[in-house]
Amino acid sequence: MENPVINALVSKADIEHFSGLGVKVVHNEEQLDAKYNIDALGKYHGDAQVALFPTSTLQVSNILAYCNQRGIGVVTQGGNSGVCGGAIAHQGEVILCLRDMNKVRDMDVISGVLVAESGCVLEDLDNYAQKQGYTVPVDLGARKRCMIGGNVSTNAGGLRYLRYGSMHGNVLGLEVVLPDGRILDSLFTLKKDASGYDIKQLFIGAEGTLGVVTAVAISLAPKPKASQLAVLGIPDFSKIQRAFVSARQNLGEIISAFEFWEKRCNELVVEYEGYDSPLSNSHEFYVLIETRGSCLRHDMEKLDGFLECLREEDLIDESCAIRDAVEMEKTWLFRSQMARAHSKSGHMHVYDFSLPSKYQHELLVAVKSHLVAAGLYGKPGLQVSDVTIFGHIGDDNIHLQVIAKEFGGVVEETMEPWVYEWVGSHGGSVAAEHGLGSHKGQFLKHSKSPLLIETMMSIKQLLDPKNIMNPGKHISRA
Amino acid sequence: MENPVINALVSKADIEHFSGLGVKVVHNEEQLDAKYNIDALGKYHGDAQVALFPTSTLQVSNILAYCNQRGIGVVTQGGNSGVCGGAIAHQGEVILCLRDMNKVRDMDVISGVLVAESGCVLEDLDNYAQKQGYTVPVDLGARKRCMIGGNVSTNAGGLRYLRYGSMHGNVLGLEVVLPDGRILDSLFTLKKDASGYDIKQLFIGAEGTLGVVTAVAISLAPKPKASQLAVLGIPDFSKIQRAFVSARQNLGEIISAFEFWEKRCNELVVEYEGYDSPLSNSHEFYVLIETRGSCLRHDMEKLDGFLECLREEDLIDESCAIRDAVEMEKTWLFRSQMARAHSKSGHMHVYDFSLPSKYQHELLVAVKSHLVAAGLYGKPGLQVSDVTIFGHIGDDNIHLQVIAKEFGGVVEETMEPWVYEWVGSHGGSVAAEHGLGSHKGQFLKHSKSPLLIETMMSIKQLLDPKNIMNPGKHISRA
Missing domain, CATH: 3.30.43.10 (Uridine Diphospho-n-acetylenolpyruvylglucosamine Reductase, domain 2)
Structure with a gap:
């Protein structure tokens, strides 16, 4: 293969x-x-x-x-x-x-299960769901462009995984056309189903290598009646983690996102997208917290109590609660444009890792040292202008960006496979939510065992023996 | 096979x-x-x-x-x-x-991920988790006896699926011994992982037919700081469904269970287990609602508002909010002993279906008519003494009990395959959370297509070519 x-x-x-x-x-x-x-x-x-x-x-x-x-x-x-x-x-x-193929096929307002064709744009689908009192349990920066079939096929995680969980839990059914053209009707809308192997799970995250997902049945979450944000300025990474533990305890069931980014990410969005920074001062790290609940008064009380707690424990240097709808949207836009701002500043090599929290900041330090040692970073005029991380603290998912003068070349050769080996040897995954695509299959061995890869290969062979589906991509033994 | x-x-x-x-x-x-x-x-x-x-x-x-x-x-x-x-x-x-094999191998208190061997008893594991500030996201009546490996292998749903979702979402990793003795190390603890096919999903609900699950990594939920119950007396089934929609709207993020049972179930628990009924009067249907949140004062306000709402809409005849820990435990016990009370009253034929809500009560009516027509039910002294339903409204999962003088025989012949055909033709699943076991594989065809069953068969053939694992059970083309 x-x-x-x-x-x-x-x-x-x-x-x-x-x-x-x-x-x-x-x-x-x-x-x-x-x-x-x-x-x-x-x-x-x-x-x-x-x-x-x-x-x-x-x-x-x-x-x-x-x-x-x-x-x-x-x-x-x-x-x-x-x-x-x-x-x-x-x-x-x-x-x-x-x-x-962009029709909503069915929506059950009692159970909150939506059946939609794969070509439905994520944002359109969420707008539809909101009119019925629900929200789609996955959201990501590309919401205006990405489609639900692609979200399923890449096992998209996104901004609210912390609250709503994974595609493997939320997708109840799939309609899939197998490589030989047979239609596998697994488009079930039932929440509990223990009748046989859950075959549809194989297509979640298969990136189109096992068949074509043509429709999706997904369990929606109730539309929140109240939402609010807080932005925190935090001086060091260990305090982000302590703030996260405190958030889970204090905000409990209403927390719906816990994002972070570092100073340079903030500067890039300000510089390349023309947005105002969400905080008055400059900080080493920024955290964006969202709550979604059913009573704004209760949720405000919880958030204010949590911020007070953070101040008492000396975890933050600045904070700002945001409850105005327009301001909330602006703040989310600030976060959403982060990848774009990076790509405007140069040629962005983007890495998408899951990594145990204790190693996340260490990765950034290691990458910078590695690039400095290779003579590629650390002084003006070198190949690499910026190395940054941002991501989703609640899900141990971080995005590493290396901004260079060009794609590939010496930067890629210096970074790879080194960075994948580093992540694998620190218990991480070489792909968290972006997928393996055309390039990362070769690094799969750094986070998956030979037997596991062999089992994946045999599933591919079973379902696509002529290897016509997205050939040469995704998994590889290499 | x-x-x-x-x-x-x-x-x-x-x-x-x-x-x-x-x-x-x-x-x-x-x-x-x-x-x-x-x-x-x-x-x-x-x-x-x-x-x-x-x-x-x-x-x-x-x-x-x-x-x-x-x-x-x-x-x-x-x-x-x-x-x-x-x-x-x-x-x-x-x-x-x-x-x-009953050791806890690891517990990460920041991410809330627990790694435990399959032989850990569910209740013990939850007690362990609670000490660390978390709770296991699955719970069921057999908690004192069932083990986490079995919970995974049967894709157990249980009482709080509504809040915490399915095993497919909560299980992050598995260690599995394949039928030939090779150890498939898929015991990952990362929340987001899009690196290759999610092979472990195949073993969730496989009932030991593809290998032996020896250890489980599971994402725990934060331990709730506050919990309360309400029991409702409801005159007809359609009002249960309206109450459920209202509960999702009014209780939002704090609702953690929405169980129902009918009058006869209540009577059986009182009669055979010696418990007091949770309500003063007798009702056609009973609903048990649980909330789990982080602030009792907020949650009480939400629950009281919800009950007021139900009264205004004339959906309930009686209600009772329970906040005392001892009373709450007694009420949960009342619900948990329901299956046992049935089995004490005679030989219990138990059916476990997922069924779209609109057909749930119709099923009960159809089964009773069918048994009456067969001369088995409806008068004292006949083969069948009771036909009841109870279950989990939020997950469309109902349990149907037919209490007879003996196991099998004319009752089973009259019920099967008729009841599986009925469920299949009404969009249901022949097994929701109990699994297929040794008997129900033959009825799989009523809720799964031939191509889907063929695909399951080929996975079985791939992973267990000598068919040594739980042979003759689970899936079947028959």
Whole structure:
């Protein structure tokens, strides 16, 4: 599977066949290159000659049956907001874009279970859910662009994992087209189900390598009646962790996010996005806390008590509670634009790790030293201008950014595989919520055992024996 | 796989081999029959001649490697509290009892992740967690007897699924011994992990048919600072559902359980367990609501407001809020003893379904009519004395009890497959939280498609090609 033999050439007859299925086909090179052959950060470039836009599960089934028989590789694409190249066709595969499968199929207002097609944009789906008194239990910076099928396929974690948990818990059912075109109807809407192996779980986080997720049944959370934010200025990393433990104790059931970023991240958003800093003074670290509850008066009392507690324990230098809707939105935008601000400041090498909390700050120190020792960082004019971390404290998920003059090259060679080895040897995972994509499969061995990788490989072989689904990506033994 | 050829005869040489591994071996027939060859309800009887009690993962590995090579079937047993025969050795398999693997291996007080061996009793584990400021996110009536490995292997749902969600979301890692003895180390403690297929999910709910779960890493929930109960008397089923929607709106983030039972269940607990009814008057339906929060004053205000709301909307005839710890425990005991009270009143045929809420009460009506039409129920002295439902409204999980003069026989023939067909054709699942066990695999086809069952079968074939793990149980194409 490491060196898949796939038929990268799509012939005129193939295109005619796809058109004959009633599927919209785009094979204009310019259009493909501008929208479908490049990723969100402009790092990964593909060479697909054809993109297909099915409008039904049956069309997807017909497309896959044909591609499987012909040995044509298929890369599924949703909002194309990924940052690991997972949705880019590097080997001339056909792009199967699900953006036109964007209907809500069902919504049960008593149980709060929503059934939606994969091409529904996350933000649209949340707006829909909110009108019914619910909220989608996953949210991330790319919400205006990413689609629910992609969220499931990358096992997206996002900003409120701390409160709502993982896709593996919230997704109740999936409709999946298998690589040979058969439709696996697992679109159940029941919360408890102990009847057989939970096959759908395999497709959560499979990044389109086992089949195409065409619809999702997801258990929604009740829409909060009250929400508020607090931003904290914190002088050192260990105090962030103490503040987190205190938050879980004091805010209990109402805490819904606990994000952090460091000084340089704050400066970049101010500089490149033109936003005001959420605090008056400059701090080594910033924390953004959100609560979601059913009674603002209760929640305010809890938050004020918590902030008082932090001050008494001397954990913060500044704090600010935000209850005005416009100000809250601005503050979330500040956090959401962090990745974009980084990418505007240079070529961003982004790493997405899960790491036990005790090693998170140590990672940053180690990376900086490593780059300084390699002569790439530490003085003006060198290859690397910035090394930063931000992320989700509650989930042990940190994003490491290395901003360089160019993609790849000496920076990538210096960082990799070194940083993956470091993370693996400190009990971390080489991919937390962005997925493995086209590049990170080779580092999987640093966080997963040979037997576990072998088992993954055998599942891939079982479900996609002709290896047409996103070939050469995701898992690898290498 | 439907008709497994396994070596049911365990020879003297085999027993000597197991002893030589340093494993405790029980092969006294009387002892086996009294404790390991009979299930919790006394319905299923096994004929194992040998039970093994390993104390380490390595011992489990050695046992499985040997059994796999010899073709000896293995039935894993924990607390043996199951009610579907899943842990009973019907074909002379070896019983692998994990009760002596009962250590807590690790507990991270910052992240709240607990790593425990499979033989830890659920209640003991929760007591341990509570001392560290956390609570185990699954709880069920059998808490004093069931073990965490069995909870995972049966995908237990329990009383607080509504609040804490499923095993698929809360279990972060598993250590599993594969049927050939290899140890699959997937015992991760990271919350977000998108590096490869989530293989451990396959073992959650596999009922010991794919390997032996020897240790579990589970994300704990913060221990609530405040808890309270309310019991409601409700005149008809539709009002229960309206009360549930109102509870989610009014109690929001603090609701942790929403249980219901009908009049006859209440009477049985009073009659056979000697408990006082939690309400003064008799009602068609009873609802038990629990809140768990971080401020009792806030939570009391929310609960009182909610009860007021129910009265205004004329949804309840009686209500009672309970805040005294002793009274709360008594009330939970009343609910927990429901299954036992039923089984004392006769031979209990228990069914465990997930069913869309709109069909739940209809099921009870249909079952009663069906049994009346068959001449089995409706008059004193007939085969069936009682037909009842109780369950977890928030999870669409209902338990149906048919109390008869004997197990099996005409009652079972009349009920099955009819009731499974009924549930399947109304969008339900034939097993919600009790598992498929030794009997229900044949009814799987009523809630899962042929392709889905075929995919499950191929996973079984992949991981247990010699079919030694719990042979003849769980899934079936039949």
